[in-house]
Amino acid sequence: MRVNEHAITAAVILGLIALPVWALIMDEPFTITLVTRAVILALAAVGLNIVLGIGGLVSFGHAVFFGIGGYAMGILAYHAQTYTTLELGMLSTGGTKFMPVIWLVAMVVSAFVAGCIGLLSLRTSGVYFIMITLAFGQMFYYFAISWAQYGGEDGLSIYIRNDFPGLNTLVPIQFFAICLALLCLVLFLMARLQSSVFGLALNATRQSAIRAETVGLNPMRLRLLAFVLSGAVTGLAGALFADLNRFVSPTMFSWQLSGELIVLIIIGGVGRLMGPVIGACVFVTLEHVLGGLTEFWHIYLGVILLCIVLFARGGIVGLLTGKEGAHV
Amino acid sequence: MSEPVLATHNLVKTFGALTATDKVSLDVRAGEIHAVIGPNGAGKSTLIQQICGGVRPDQGRVALLGQDISDLGTQARAKAGIGRTFQISELAMEDTVLQNVMLGAIGAAGNVWRFWKPALNVQSLTEQADAALARVGLSAQRDTICAKLSHGQRRQLEVAIALTLQPKVFIMDEPMAGLGTEGSKIMTEFLDDLRAQAPILLVEHDMDAVFALADRISVLVYGKVIATGSAAEIRSSKAVRDAYLGSDA
Amino acid sequence: MSTILVIEQILNGLQFGVMLFLMAAGLTLIFGVMGLINLAHGSLYMVGAFSAAAVAGLTGSFFLGLIAALAAAALAGALIEMVVIRRLYKAAHLDQVLATFALILIFSEGTRWIFGSFPLFLDIPDMLSGPVTLPGGIQYPLYRLTLIVIGLVVAIGLWALIERTRLGIQIRAGENDREMIAALGVDISKLYTIVFALGAALAGLAGGLVGAIQSVQVGMGEPVLILAFVVIVIGGIGSIRGAFIGALLVGLTDTLGGVFLPELFKLFMETGAAQKSGSAIASMGIYILMGIVLVWRPTGLFGARA
Numbered sequence: 001m002r003v004n005e006h007a008i009t010a011a012v013i014l015g016l017i018a019l020p021v022w023a024l025i026m027d028e029p030f031t032i033t034l035v036t037r038a039v040i041l042a043l044a045a046v047g048l049n050i051v052l053g054i055g056g057l058v059s060f061g062h063a064v065f066f067g068i069g070g071y072a073m074g075i076l077a078y079h080a081q082t083y084t085t086l087e088l089g090m091l092s093t094g095g096t097k098f099m100p101v102i103w104l105v106a107m108v109v110s111a112f113v114a115g116c117i118g119l120l121s122l123r124t125s126g127v128y129f130i131m132i133t134l135a136f137g138q139m140f141y142y143f144a145i146s147w148a149q150y151g152g153e154d155g156l157s158i159y160i161r162n163d164f165p166g167l168n169t170l171v172p173i174q175f176f177a178i179c180l181a182l183l184c185l186v187l188f189l190m191a192r193l194q195s196s197v198f199g200l201a202l203n204a205t206r207q208s209a210i211r212a213e214t215v216g217l218n219p220m221r222l223r224l225l226a227f228v229l230s231g232a233v234t235g236l237a238g239a240l241f242a243d244l245n246r247f248v249s250p251t252m253f254s255w256q257l258s259g260e261l262i263v264l265i266i267i268g269g270v271g272r273l274m275g276p277v278i279g280a281c282v283f284v285t286l287e288h289v290l291g292g293l294t295e296f297w298h299i300y301l302g303v304i305l306l307c308i309v310l311f312a313r314g315g316i317v318g319l320l321t322g323k324e325g326a327h328v
Numbered sequence: 329m330s331e332p333v334l335a336t337h338n339l340v341k342t343f344g345a346l347t348a349t350d351k352v353s354l355d356v357r358a359g360e361i362h363a364v365i366g367p368n369g370a371g372k373s374t375l376i377q378q379i380c381g382g383v384r385p386d387q388g389r390v391a392l393l394g395q396d397i398s399d400l401g402t403q404a405r406a407k408a409g410i411g412r413t414f415q416i417s418e419l420a421m422e423d424t425v426l427q428n429v430m431l432g433a434i435g436a437a438g439n440v441w442r443f444w445k446p447a448l449n450v451q452s453l454t455e456q457a458d459a460a461l462a463r464v465g466l467s468a469q470r471d472t473i474c475a476k477l478s479h480g481q482r483r484q485l486e487v488a489i490a491l492t493l494q495p496k497v498f499i500m501d502e503p504m505a506g507l508g509t510e511g512s513k514i515m516t517e518f519l520d521d522l523r524a525q526a527p528i529l530l531v532e533h534d535m536d537a538v539f540a541l542a543d544r545i546s547v548l549v550y551g552k553v554i555a556t557g558s559a560a561e562i563r564s565s566k567a568v569r570d571a572y573l574g575s576d577a
Numbered sequence: 578m579s580t581i582l583v584i585e586q587i588l589n590g591l592q593f594g595v596m597l598f599l600m601a602a603g604l605t606l607i608f609g610v611m612g613l614i615n616l617a618h619g620s621l622y623m624v625g626a627f628s629a630a631a632v633a634g635l636t637g638s639f640f641l642g643l644i645a646a647l648a649a650a651a652l653a654g655a656l657i658e659m660v661v662i663r664r665l666y667k668a669a670h671l672d673q674v675l676a677t678f679a680l681i682l683i684f685s686e687g688t689r690w691i692f693g694s695f696p697l698f699l700d701i702p703d704m705l706s707g708p709v710t711l712p713g714g715i716q717y718p719l720y721r722l723t724l725i726v727i728g729l730v731v732a733i734g735l736w737a738l739i740e741r742t743r744l745g746i747q748i749r750a751g752e753n754d755r756e757m758i759a760a761l762g763v764d765i766s767k768l769y770t771i772v773f774a775l776g777a778a779l780a781g782l783a784g785g786l787v788g789a790i791q792s793v794q795v796g797m798g799e800p801v802l803i804l805a806f807v808v809i810v811i812g813g814i815g816s817i818r819g820a821f822i823g824a825l826l827v828g829l830t831d832t833l834g835g836v837f838l839p840e841l842f843k844l845f846m847e848t849g850a851a852q853k854s855g856s857a858i859a860s861m862g863i864y865i866l867m868g869i870v871l872v873w874r875p876t877g878l879f880g881a882r883a
Contacts (some may be wrong), residue, residue, distance in 0.1 A: 131806035139864035197442035204420040215435030216406035302682030328671040
């Protein structure tokens, strides 16, 4: 079977609209929440796919940005709900419950941190890069645990979901619509990025950094920008995830989450536009179905993952289109 | 006589006990093809690496048009005007031939920070790339995935990418390898014309091509240049016969 | 702040460091010889700890438990090497990461399935319990001192193994030139299994030893694994010496930072705030150390050139 990649994109997006609408009609709000979770994880993985799929950099620390997005939401909303001020040196603010501002802050802070981590970790490559990103992830995890002001190990609860003008965000389908709209927007931008001059250069750098240097391009700068963009997108997803749960805790920084984001991409297909989206849908379905059958569903996830790595390197998109995924 | 386009001065590089290049000084002048020949392990690859920036010499300098480029990295040397082709292809194997050549055009244009317009719709880049492909005779393979090219075609693609850079000097590492008789002939004619655009430092094993093309030939043995001269001088040099041609022929 | 406290904390740091060394040595050896990044190394540490706790619980003998830890981890290591890992030696790093991540999931959930979610406890044997008085009148737990000694003995033993034995020659040859040792008639796949099992045994030993001072639970291995990665990044991949120095640096930085940074902050902050920010910064200490080493030497203190 050989399916066109555009057809896959269209089918997945339609499915993501149809399922919650069906759930709405059947009055199954939990299904809507489940799909929302998949959409947000997909967004996080789309971010990771910029560095992993196009850039060929195995970042095992993307939970950092997911967590930063989560805490950006948590801290801003916490100050807004407790009517306390947040002092940031020169700047002091009362926090905010306004989603677009929260998203902007989440993305800017994530991008900044990605820039710092990128500057250090991109000095190396290969296995070093994997270990260093993993280590920085752990650094943020422990920092969040010891950050008593914002709940430490217990995390922060935000009692009311943040506001978006014109919508009641506490209605599951309306919050879902926000998340899906953002995912579609980012996917569109991602498609542009992938085929742009920058995308072409980054993709070529993954395949041969020496080639890029020989034509006068600087691989470090290309990768650093990719890392920053990637961090910003994953940060945005983190802010949405925290809003979905109305809760943020250090587990958003955990290394397991970084691993799961990579797994999503692998299930779907590395470097493919819809790879992370399909991967996230499959992952959330597995989590729900297998998790309902057995407490130890991670064993099955492990076995599935092993099989994909050893036997089906293109992921689901690869199986459908008959093409292998990007080699990383 | 005018200043050489490219010159190396006493390049020394050792790896442990092995001396890969031993005080190598040679130059490439405008309009010429300067071939470097020598048995395997003579230090040709290390020499190229030192010229292009992949390996830092222990001693010695590299100058391009009189400017010292010894302290520049690979990327900066490419920008300064060194156009290199690889012996073992360094290509984006998953990409099309056109995309590979466009990479050269992107590097030459110097503006990679374009995020919106699809690269394949940027006319200035595709035109340059297509022109380069036409010159090396790869237009028919324009949309082929690079991994599906024959070894010879990859050599041609390497040259096409270098062309888009419009370098001051070409550094070519065995462009004839894998081309076959007919392909070598075409490549030989092509390089013959190319030297008018920019001089070529040619490392090559195909002796027919070398003797047909080279204005000057340097013979590298165990890291040392044992002779430099015209094709006729090299043919008649006793030192070369003893050290290299004698053992090989 | 007394000298006794400082010495005590230095000893704690050393103890932590040598246990990290046991983990990092295996990881770096496996990377150096086979070119493999093994995330499941933390699982082998956990296997060691659980085996030690289970066998010691059954037999009442700590030492039998320790032997079980070594044996079980080595066995588990050899098993996964033969079933999964050997298919990954030539694979991309991403595949190695994913497959060994999958192994973590299988090991962790499998252990939870067998032993349940509650932590097990492993008691320090009587003959090693209680404090010992060091020169200068410092009281220090005998067991922790024993850990330091065991760690140092293993470090010396490993050095001797690699420098002085036939297996060591083969290992060093494997790091330099794989074709060469195959050409010399060494059974390379057997060598790889042995190296992997050796690394696993070291991790299992660390797990068993540390199990007596920490609770034995699922997920205990990965934080140690990541610290071992920090050690390797600092020391340089493939270098046992680098792993040793890196492990001691990390152990000392983490232990001393946690104790002394809050004290330091108290000099210019009020006590509560100093305690909070001091321990927050201290939790980042080793990563800051790693960052400094990366800026200074991207391939680590004893790493090969990139």
